[in-house]
Amino acid sequence: xxxxxxxxxxxxxxxxxxxxxxxxxxxxxxxxxxxxxxxxxxxxxxxxxxxxxxxxxxxxxxxxxxxxxxxxxxxxxxxxxxxxxxxxxxxxxxxxxxxxxxxxxxxxxxxxxxxxxxxxxxxxxxxxxxxxxxxxxxxxxxxxxxxxxxxxxxxxxxxxxxxxxxxxxxxxxxxxxxxxx
Numbered sequence: 001x002x003x004x005x006x007x008x009x010x011x012x013x014x015x016x017x018x019x020x021x022x023x024x025x026x027x028x029x030x031x032x033x034x035x036x037x038x039x040x041x042x043x044x045x046x047x048x049x050x051x052x053x054x055x056x057x058x059x060x061x062x063x064x065x066x067x068x069x070x071x072x073x074x075x076x077x078x079x080x081x082x083x084x085x086x087x088x089x090x091x092x093x094x095x096x097x098x099x100x101x102x103x104x105x106x107x108x109x110x111x112x113x114x115x116x117x118x119x120x121x122x123x124x125x126x127x128x129x130x131x132x133x134x135x136x137x138x139x140x141x142x143x144x145x146x147x148x149x150x151x152x153x154x155x156x157x158x159x160x161x162x163x164x165x166x167x168x169x170x171x172x173x174x175x176x177x178x179x180x181x
Contacts, residue, residue, distance in 0.1 A: 009101045010049040010060070011167070012090040012131075013071075016108035017138075019078035022157035028109045028138055031156035033071050036107075039163035040067045051093050053086045058093055083111070087120045095129040102131040103167060109138035109156065114145050121147035136166055 013036070017029045024031065040050070041064060050067040051060040052074060061067050087106065094102045104124075106117070117135060124131050125147075133148035136159075140152045151166045153159060 007101075008047050008049065008099045009044065009103070010051075010094050010097045010099050011044075012051040012053070012094045012102075012104045014053040014083070014086050014090050014104070014106045015074065015076065016081075016083055016086075016106065016111060017076060017078070018110050019076075020109055020139075023155045024157035026157070028156040029074075029076060031159050032107050032138075033074065035159035035161070035163055036071050037068050038160060039167075040064060040071070043164055049097055049099065051090060053090045055081075055086070055089075058089070060093065060097065080110070083116045084119060087116055088123065091120055091124060091129060091131060094131050095127070100130070102129070103134055104131045105134050105136070105167065107136040107138070108142075110141070111135075111137070112141040114142060114148075114150075117145065117148045134167060 015029070015032065017032060020028050022028055022031045044050070044064060044067065046063050049060045049062045050070070052070045061070055087104070091104055094104055104120070117133060121133055123129070124133065135142065135148055135150045137150050137152045138156050140154055142150050144150055153162070
């Protein structure tokens with residue numbers, strides 16, 4: 001019996017978050033974790049694959065419970081790390097998966113330039129890796145670009161229920177207030 005892998009999704013997540021708080025008083029990391037877990041539980045199936053960037057882990061997980069646990073257990077001290085390396089590692093881990101639908105999701109509240117994203121987009125195109133690049137820009141610090149989908153979210157407190165639209169949708173409809181131009 002042949003197994004149909006056309007509907008299996010692979011999502012790689014890189015969290016580049018400071019210790020800032022959203023308007024609800026919770027740290028951006030806490031708001032992001034709650035919204036991601038909500039998205040995984042409501043939209044992924046046990047066959048879907050998720051990778052959460054960690055410098056020492058290269059294994060993906062394909063069970064909702066494992067995905068939720070990976071996000072729940074994620075901690076940061078707010079220090080910056082080599083974002084280029086994190087994106088590259090995540091891109092190559094996604095590329096190694098034998099499925100068609102691959103999404104590299106960067107969630108950041110401190111990135112203000114797109115050089116790291118541009119380099120990953122170049123690698124993705126050059127090596128024909130077939131990953132969609134999506135960046136959630138908390139605080140509206142990034143410009144729109146053609147090589148990645150950038151979704152501007154003014155406040156991490158507005159993320160609950162948004163990741164479905166962020167990942168699958170065409171427009172940014174989940175933020176109550178639009179970012180100032």
